[in-house]
Amino acid sequence: MVLFAAMVAVSFRRGGPKSDPGVTKLPGKVLAETGPGYLETSDNGKISRSIKFGHHITYEDGRHKLSEGVTVTVPDKNGRTITIESREADVVAPPGSGKQIETGVFRHDVKLTTSDGVTVMSDTANYEDATKMTTLPGHVTFAKGRMTGSGQGATYDQNRGVLWLLADAKVDVAPDKGSGAMHVTSRTAGMARLEHYMKFTGDAHMEGEGHIIDADESTVFLTPDDERMTRMELRGHSRINSRPGTDGPQAMRANDIDMTYADDGRTLQMAHLVENALVRLQGEQGKPGKQIAGKGIDISLGPDGSTVTNLTAADNVVVDLPADGDTPARHITSAIFVATGAPAAPGQPGGIKNATFSGGVDFRETRPASGKLAAIDRTSRSEKLELVTKPGFGDLERADFHTNVHFTDAPQTTADAPTAIYSIAQDRLELSPGEGDKGKGPHVSDGRISVEAKNIQMELSSQKMKADTKVRSVMIQQQGKSNDNGVKVPSMLKPDRPVNVMSNRLDYDSDKSLATYEGNARLWQDGDDGGTIRADKIIVDDKTGNLHAITNVTTSNVMKQASDADKPKPSEKPVQTITTAAEMVYDDAKHRATYTENVHMNGPDGDLTSDKLELYFAEQGGDLERAEADGNVVSKQPNRRAFGKHLSYDAKADLYTMTGAPAMVYDDTAPNCKLTKAPAVTFRQDTNTGSATGNGTFGQKSESVPCGSGPGSN
Numbered sequence: 001m002v003l004f005a006a007m008v009a010v011s012f013r014r015g016g017p018k019s020d021p022g023v024t025k026l027p028g029k030v031l032a033e034t035g036p037g038y039l040e041t042s043d044n045g046k047i048s049r050s051i052k053f054g055h056h057i058t059y060e061d062g063r064h065k066l067s068e069g070v071t072v073t074v075p076d077k078n079g080r081t082i083t084i085e086s087r088e089a090d091v092v093a094p095p096g097s098g099k100q101i102e103t104g105v106f107r108h109d110v111k112l113t114t115s116d117g118v119t120v121m122s123d124t125a126n127y128e129d130a131t132k133m134t135t136l137p138g139h140v141t142f143a144k145g146r147m148t149g150s151g152q153g154a155t156y157d158q159n160r161g162v163l164w165l166l167a168d169a170k171v172d173v174a175p176d177k178g179s180g181a182m183h184v185t186s187r188t189a190g191m192a193r194l195e196h197y198m199k200f201t202g203d204a205h206m207e208g209e210g211h212i213i214d215a216d217e218s219t220v221f222l223t224p225d226d227e228r229m230t231r232m233e234l235r236g237h238s239r240i241n242s243r244p245g246t247d248g249p250q251a252m253r254a255n256d257i258d259m260t261y262a263d264d265g266r267t268l269q270m271a272h273l274v275e276n277a278l279v280r281l282q283g284e285q286g287k288p289g290k291q292i293a294g295k296g297i298d299i300s301l302g303p304d305g306s307t308v309t310n311l312t313a314a315d316n317v318v319v320d321l322p323a324d325g326d327t328p329a330r331h332i333t334s335a336i337f338v339a340t341g342a343p344a345a346p347g348q349p350g351g352i353k354n355a356t357f358s359g360g361v362d363f364r365e366t367r368p369a370s371g372k373l374a375a376i377d378r379t380s381r382s383e384k385l386e387l388v389t390k391p392g393f394g395d396l397e398r399a400d401f402h403t404n405v406h407f408t409d410a411p412q413t414t415a416d417a418p419t420a421i422y423s424i425a426q427d428r429l430e431l432s433p434g435e436g437d438k439g440k441g442p443h444v445s446d447g448r449i450s451v452e453a454k455n456i457q458m459e460l461s462s463q464k465m466k467a468d469t470k471v472r473s474v475m476i477q478q479q480g481k482s483n484d485n486g487v488k489v490p491s492m493l494k495p496d497r498p499v500n501v502m503s504n505r506l507d508y509d510s511d512k513s514l515a516t517y518e519g520n521a522r523l524w525q526d527g528d529d530g531g532t533i534r535a536d537k538i539i540v541d542d543k544t545g546n547l548h549a550i551t552n553v554t555t556s557n558v559m560k561q562a563s564d565a566d567k568p569k570p571s572e573k574p575v576q577t578i579t580t581a582a583e584m585v586y587d588d589a590k591h592r593a594t595y596t597e598n599v600h601m602n603g604p605d606g607d608l609t610s611d612k613l614e615l616y617f618a619e620q621g622g623d624l625e626r627a628e629a630d631g632n633v634v635s636k637q638p639n640r641r642a643f644g645k646h647l648s649y650d651a652k653a654d655l656y657t658m659t660g661a662p663a664m665v666y667d668d669t670a671p672n673c674k675l676t677k678a679p680a681v682t683f684r685q686d687t688n689t690g691s692a693t694g695n696g697t698f699g700q701k702s703e704s705v706p707c708g709s710g711p712g713s714n
Contacts, residue, residue, distance in 0.1 A: 335359025
């Protein structure tokens with residue numbers, strides 16, 4: 001960093017002359033006039049000041065006029081000296097004042113030179129001994145090493161060692177071996193030589209090393225030799241922008257910014273931003289950069305001055321991650337943001353890899369629909385968010401949400417959990433209780449089903465879902481109709497009533513509209529007349545309303561029949577009909593439930609076993625219309641047992657038809673117990689009469705038998 005050197009005014013005292021050029025007394029106010037001369041004074045044997053001149057006039061009022069080339073050397077502080085040169089000078093040292101000089105005016109081609117190599121040039125310089133201040137009106141230029149500059153008017157405070165440019169300050173630093181060039185402008189500028197800092201006030205503007213710096217005021221702190229910058233303070237409307245292609249942060253803005261540099265005086269190591277802070281980081285390989293805003297921001301960089309290794313923001317934090325191709329834009333707000341990483345190593349990229357947001361975290365992803373890409377509008381709220389990114393705060397790889405997580409994926413999906421892990425590349429959200437996190441859930445609702453479980457995994461784009469441990473889901477649907485999203489509940493169930501399912505595991509494919517529940521699966525509706533289905537596995541198609549129960553199937557439901565309308569309504573609770581089988585398939589289009597293998601149905605109308613059973617329901621409400629049983633059919637009713645190969649039941653007519661080779665029906669109604677054998681036997685439950693039909697192979701036969709002695713009797 002190029003320095004301002006101190007500029008000091010001349011102060012000298014008249015002492016005993018080393019040589020006597022000869023003094024000629026003149027009439028009037030002129031006391032003496034001499035030709036070329038040299039004067040010096042000393043303190044403790046050391047020369048303290050000296051003066052050379054070509055012509056010298058002394059007046060009786062204490063004025064001295066020096067001309068024809070004036071050179072004055074006076075001591076500065078810390079063993080340094082200041083030399084002033086001009087074509088002429090007027091100094092005042094009133095007789096009897098005890099002072100050798102009170103004021104001095106140097107005119108024409110004034111040049112001030114410090115012993116450490118700073119030169120200042122102007123046309124006039126005014127010195128006051130009382131204040132030890134030198135004022136340089138008009139245009140001023142200065143130079144030191146690679147630095148040159150100018151301004152309108154200047155002052156030098158010899159007591160404090162401060163040079164100040166009063167207006168239109170400009171500083172230029174020439175490049176050193178191709179780098180290090182800088183241009184600075186401000187309304188005023190100053191250099192404190194003793195305290196080793198420079199200050200630029202009023203629209204301070206700096207350009208150099210690919211960066212543009214602006215602030216109301218800038219202070220640059222220097223090494224003891226004034227050769228390198230150690231830190232910089234920007235105050236008021238502070239802004240730092242990097243030109244394209246420049247490494248490191250692309251922009252930093254705040255009301256105030258403090259920056260710390262490496263030993264070389266050029267490489268930024270840390271920045272502290274206060275009030276309305278903003279940092280924009282460089283994007284990976286030309287990609288748009290990330291932007292972080294907050295009330296305050298601290299940023300640390302690696303030894304290269306470009307790799308961001310740590311970044312902290314506090315109060316009203318806003319982080320914007322811009323869209324990139326298919327990648328959606330991300331907008332994150334929180335109370336605190338802490339990002340960490342490591343410096344670059346040989347062959348290994350460095351930079352931020354982990355970021356933590358805490359306190360009222362709001363995470364949003366958005367992407368408009370384009371071609372085959374669907375629109376994305378996702379939001380997640382939590383108390384804490386941990387991000388894992390590619391090195392250099394690159395592409396997001398994973399987002400871990402903690403405590404009171406609430407996730408929405410427009411237009412209908414919502415999720416809640418204590419902990420949610422969002423795997424970005426896989427587009428997968430995993431919900432769990434976590435460790436030490438609080439919140440309800442895990443719970444997901446996608447507009448088709450609502451799911452609760454210990455663990456839920458959801459693929460966001462495809463809306464596929466897996467859940468395990470204490471799984472419970474709910475579907476709410478008007479009987480036989482679809483929601484706007486196409487959901488349909490089996491019509492064998494009750495209308496306008498939630499459908500609940502519990503299991504150990506759930507595999508849900510939204511595209512295929514299939515929900516597969518495994519492990520102690522149970523589907524039910526609440527209420528005394530609600531139905532229940534139990535099985536090792538239950539598959540529900542919520543688009544067609546079809547249902548499939550597999551292995552150890554048990555269904556329990558109130559089978560209201562059309563003929564029930566003619567019966568007195570009982571005062572007791574509805575009685576459930578329980579059916580067991582190896583498998584049950586419900587075809588909603590046909591309103592048919594088919595049970596297969598070891599079928600057993602027991603209810604208020606009797607007991608039935610068969611190899612296969614088909615139940616046909618009304619279009620709405622699950623009312624039974626008819627039933628068909630096949631293979632080794634045994635029907636047991638109060639006072640009646642029937643055996644055959646096939647049984648048909650017409651619920652509206654309350655009519656049973658058993659067929660076989662032959663079919664057998666035993667009526668056990670004392671005292672007229674009888675056994676009927678025929679290819680087909682028809683009967684009703686509420687009567688002890690029936691009809692039998694024969695054919696060419698089997699005739700029909702009905703005979704009285706002792707009561708309690710028919711087929712199937714104990």
